[in-house]
Amino acid sequence: MSPASTGAPRSAWRLLASGWVPAGLTALFAVLLLKAYGVGLTDLALFSGYILVVVTLPGLLLWRALRRKAGPIALDIAAGLALGYPLSVFVYIGFRAAGVPQLAVVPSILVVAAFALVPGLRRHWHGSGERAPLWWSWILAGFVVALFCWTAIDFFRRNGTSWPGNSQPYQDMVFHLALAAEFKHHFPAMIPYVVDEPLHYHWYYHAHLAAASWGSGIELQTLLFRLGLMPVLAGFVVLTAYTAKAVVKTWWSGPVVVFFTLVGTSWFNTVGTGWMLVNLWISPTQVFAAMIFGALAYLVVDLLPRAATKGEWLLFVLLAAGVAGAKATFVPMLLAAAAFVAAVGLVFRRRLDRTALIATALTALVFVAAMLLLFRGGSAGMRIVPFAMRGPAESYAEMTLRIVVGWLGVWAGVLGLVVAGRRALNQAVLFCLGLGAAAIGVVMLTSQPGGSQMYFLSSAKPYLVIAAVAGIAGLLGEPVRQWRRGLAVVLVAVMLGGALTNLKAYTKPVESTTKTGLRGYPRGTTGQIPRGGVEAMRWLRDHSSPGDLVATNVHCLRVTVPACDSRSFWVSAYAERRVLVEGWVYTDSAMKTAGTRKDYQWAPYWEPEILAANDRAFTAPSAESVDLLRDKYGVRWLAVDRRVPADVTGLAAVADLKYTDHDTLVFEVRR
Incomplete structure (x- = not known):
């Protein structure tokens, strides 16, 4: 039945056939979920207004302006959110240092007003008109809803916001709350819980929470324990999917990459693979940085085949600077990956890859600045300890076999690149492999008392999965050969097997929820x-x-x-x-x-x-x-x-x- 025959306006049909419906239903689900876990409608409205006006809109408009083009609306919104976070932090730091943190929202409002009033800037309010397939939008919305559900049963359910529900929080959450409180009232910041200790840490998420508290009037506890990561999770899913699509050149690759990023693990969890769901809320800096880096990775993939404009390089520096202060793991990996792409181009193509070289140089500058200004020589206890993953009675050969077999459980598709050859190894795939190789190198050569070196693998996981899916796609492409398709099926089965052997870990919180209910708060x-x-x-x-x-x-x-x-x-x-x-x-x-x-x-x-x-x-x-x-x-x-x-x-x-x-x-x- 056509729109004309039913008398329905064409605009209504276009709306129903667009991604706005799944996006709107996902937002509604988030509101109902947060309301069920103690967040008032006033706080929801204030937080939504802050994220929209102070963070997302300025970021979206500047993302489009610096790229001189608009993209799909979902991509631009997610990338705008990713850019808006560090920009709002940079602004807040200045106003906090000046003693007027309440005014930190003003520049964002002025940016939005400028794009609304200046004729030459108004065009950036308009999207490209490019649409993702409707099935894609529904699947990505499903992933976001699944992450929200996991958030509820794995974190909200065990961490209340009033006593006794908040009497036994995960200890690191209170640590993050203390740092956010420090940035709410001081800059430069110090360690707040022991006197005269400098803060050598990635602290941008804590500064964001402080800024959001000043800008919205919401308690820091509500922001950290309930609201802060909800838009971050949605942005991470969208940016990961679009980066996968940009690398692999197929729509189906996006949801597949998101799936294996979230649940792909080694066989029987025999070796670490950067399992994101474990640290989804208890390591907020990791997820926050991963989302910002998602926009940076998409930008790099878009720039590698061509010459970038000055505006795009400025965008690169802003995002790199943002991710440098959000999590210490990402910039060293970015530096290694950009240098790897440049080196491969020089060795195998006998030419200098100008874009990769500029990216390497700019990343090196950001890295040095971060080491001098943020970390100031602090190492958080990380040391060079080769093969620290080796068991007490394990030989080097046994360790190698365990690690290789374990990692095949989540990244077996990378073997497809070997078969597909140079045709599949474009610059974007090399970039993803460079990120993964850097992370694996750090994990194999360093140690930290709390195991924090594994965060490098968590940071690289989406991009190693993209490389794996690119390998599978290469096997399925031309020339069509049955044995290559068979190999692709085997590699997918190996990756699925890795996830399925850990099914109990996914279902255990669900089983616990059925026993204790939606509020398994501490009662002692x-x-x-x-x-x-x-x-x-x-x-x-x-x-x-x-x-x-x-x-x-x-x-x-x-x-x-x-x-x-x-x-x-x-x-x-x-x-x-x-x-x-x-x-x-x-x-x-x-x-x-x-x-x-x-x-x-x-x-x-x-x-x-x-x-x-x-x-x-x-x-x-x-x-x-x-x-x-x-x-x-x-x-x-x-x-x-x-x-x-x-x-x-x-x-x-x-x-x-x-x-x-x-x-x-x-x-x-x-x-």
Whole structure:
């Protein structure tokens, strides 16, 4: 039945046949999901407005303007989001340093206004008219909904936003919250939970959360634990699919690459493959950077066969600078991949690849700038340790066999490139292989106490999968030969087999959900955060100045264990104030103290006299012990967890009790 015969307007039919319907239904699902997990409609509206006006629209318009063309609307929106994130962070840093973080939204509004009012810029509001197949849009929407569902059952369900549901969060989430709080009130930033420790870390996501909190008025906890990564996940799916399509030159490759990126693993998980779903929310910097790098990878793939404009190179630098501060793994891989493409062109094609050489040079500059300005020589405990993946009783031959067979379980399709030959090895495929080779090299040659070298493999995974799918597509192309198609089927079966052998890992959270319901929150009273802890720290935040220093009797993740796991960050996270010494892990000094030990979180504090003075004020309070904290270290407030040894009566005699809520008390040091 045609539109004319039913009397339906053609525009309505075009809308139904476009990707807007699956996109709209996906957004509606996200709203309902977030509402079910405690996010109010006001916060949803404020966050949506911030992401649209401050981040996405300026990024989209600048993406189109610098490329001098528009692309498919889904690609442009996702790329605009990816560009908008670092741009908004750069702007926020300037306004935060100037002491007016509330005004950081103004430049974005001015950019949108300029593109609306300046005649020469208005054309960038119009898309290219290019549409993806409808089946493609529905499948990608399905992947995004699946990620949202996984988010609910694997993270939202176990991490509430009020006590006791938030009493036992994954410890690194509180660490991220503390860093976001630091960037909300300070720049330059320091480690907030232990005094005088510099911050040598990829911190752009935390600065983004701080900017979003100022720009929307939403609590940092809501942004980190609920809202922040939702648009990032959608953007990652879209950018990964479009990059795959740009490399492989087929529409079907996009959903296939997204599928294996999300669930492809080694056989029986015998060796690490960068399994994204494991760290989907508990490592927000990884997913945030992966999405930004998705736009950069698409841009590189688009530029490699031709000469780039100055605007495109500016876009390259902006995205590279953004990803450099979002996650430390990506820029070294980008540098290696660009140099690899240039080297292959020189050796095998006997010509200099100008685009690859410029990309290499610009990436090198970004890398040096990041090392000097962001990381400043910090290594986070990473060391050159060749073959650290080898088991205690495993020979080098056994290790090699285990790793090769394991990695075939997710990237077997790369073997298709060997058969397809030079016809399949274009610059884009070489770029993907270069990213993968760099990541594999780092994993094989380095070690880090927390296993952080594996993040290189997580970062490269989508592009190794793209190379694998390109190999399979090469086998299916011309000339048509039955044995090549058979080999393609075998390689796909091997990759599917790798995913299926780990099916239990995917279904376990689902099974747990069916038993405990959609809210399997902690219900005990011995969690990391005491009853009344969040409320007390927020009172302290609202009744103190950002420059005030807090002392606390909390240093350990678990209050019932004699030895101290120093991953405690909740006081600095929720008070949004710096602490003399709370925890001390994840710092350069802590890594030096821990040395090569794997249980680095149990390493002692390297300034025992400070710790002793701190604890003496709580366990043996006196005018002298409290005044020492005030006069020598500048402490203004004392945060007490009753579950940890403290003489509350003695403290009340020498400091002013200002707030109490169940197990948490706040004292003000007398002047």
